[in-house]
Amino acid sequence: MEKITGIVLAGGQGRRMGGVDKGLRELRGKPMVAWALERFTPQVDEVLINANQNLDVYAGFGHRVIADQIGGYAGPLAGLQSGLTAASHPLVATVPCDSPFLPLDLVARLSEALSTRHAQLAVAKTGDQPHPVFCLCQRELLPHLTQFLAGGGRKIDAWYSTLQVVEVAFDDQPRAFSNINTPQELQAFDNPA
Numbered sequence: 001m002e003k004i005t006g007i008v009l010a011g012g013q014g015r016r017m018g019g020v021d022k023g024l025r026e027l028r029g030k031p032m033v034a035w036a037l038e039r040f041t042p043q044v045d046e047v048l049i050n051a052n053q054n055l056d057v058y059a060g061f062g063h064r065v066i067a068d069q070i071g072g073y074a075g076p077l078a079g080l081q082s083g084l085t086a087a088s089h090p091l092v093a094t095v096p097c098d099s100p101f102l103p104l105d106l107v108a109r110l111s112e113a114l115s116t117r118h119a120q121l122a123v124a125k126t127g128d129q130p131h132p133v134f135c136l137c138q139r140e141l142l143p144h145l146t147q148f149l150a151g152g153g154r155k156i157d158a159w160y161s162t163l164q165v166v167e168v169a170f171d172d173q174p175r176a177f178s179n180i181n182t183p184q185e186l187q188a189f190d191n192p193a
Helices: 032-043 055-060 074-085 104-116 139-150 156-160 181-191
Strands: 004-010 046-051 064-066 093-097 123-126 129-138 163-171
Touching: 004 032, 004 074, 004 104, 032 093, 046 055, 046 074, 046 139, 055 064, 055 074, 055 104, 064 074, 064 123, 074 093, 074 129, 074 139, 074 156, 104 123, 104 163, 129 139, 129 156, 139 156
Parallel strands: 004 046, 004 093, 046 064, 123 163
Antiparallel strands: 093 129, 123 129
16 A cells, blocks of 8 residues: 555635635634644645645644745645645645545545556545545656646646546535635534534
């Protein structure tokens, strides 16, 4: 079994959250990134946090913090590129910082599909909805991704379309992929009816 580096993507601007750092917003008494780390860390061999602001605060969670190599908050692919650059292991898994309920078997299921289907990248989906920031890919995709970004590419789906991708159904856990983008969504999850 190849070792896996995990990256928690916390590099966005949090525009829909009112311009605040989403990963540090509290849900039920602790930052959302802490919930994600709690569920994700046991699934991988190393964790990196991709962040572009509040780096010291993120470092306080006990993992190495890496910023995007491209300026201007270029999106999750920029975070993945930084992660692939810094990763110690041949496989890299990503999750967003704003999905506190992510599946406890996420990496195991993505890994099995990646290896049995001989794909370059495995991505979670529920129903016919892929969740592109929940993925596992080969670190050797770094030059390909760097070239895509250098050419102005930013859309994750556009990059995936150039790869051998396997989609992995998580229809048994649709709520696990709930992500919290707005203060209203945060409040709804903070005080469930």
